[in-house]
Amino acid sequence: MKKSRTTIGSLLRALLLPCIVIAVLLFFAAALNSLEAGRESEEMAQLEDVLRRSCVACYAAEGTYPSDLEYLKEHYGVHVDEEKYTVYYNLFAQNLMPDITVLENKVQK
Numbered sequence: 001m002k003k004s005r006t007t008i009g010s011l012l013r014a015l016l017l018p019c020i021v022i023a024v025l026l027f028f029a030a031a032l033n034s035l036e037a038g039r040e041s042e043e044m045a046q047l048e049d050v051l052r053r054s055c056v057a058c059y060a061a062e063g064t065y066p067s068d069l070e071y072l073k074e075h076y077g078v079h080v081d082e083e084k085y086t087v088y089y090n091l092f093a094q095n096l097m098p099d100i101t102v103l104e105n106k107v108q109k
Contacts, residue, residue: 044102047080047087048100048102051072051078051087051100051102052097054078055072056097057076058076059097064094065094065096065097065098067091067094068089069087084104085102088100
């Protein structure tokens, strides 16, 4: 009787240990995925913030908002990773803040 009880206990440990390891690895992978998604959204928000601040700096220095995104790149050192992001820059008037939208490019496989 004692032998069957230890067999069941060792069998249970042999099955339980891999299940726990797999669960921990899945939890770790989900946490890393969540961190990556948060980092990417933070990068987009920072790029949009840099673009807006550069526009305000241009308006303060020159009295008008930049006519296009290329002007910001040339004169204010703004860098946009165009493989990763698409920036929509719409200037309505020289004295009104332009509409700036940053979108992430999705790579289709």
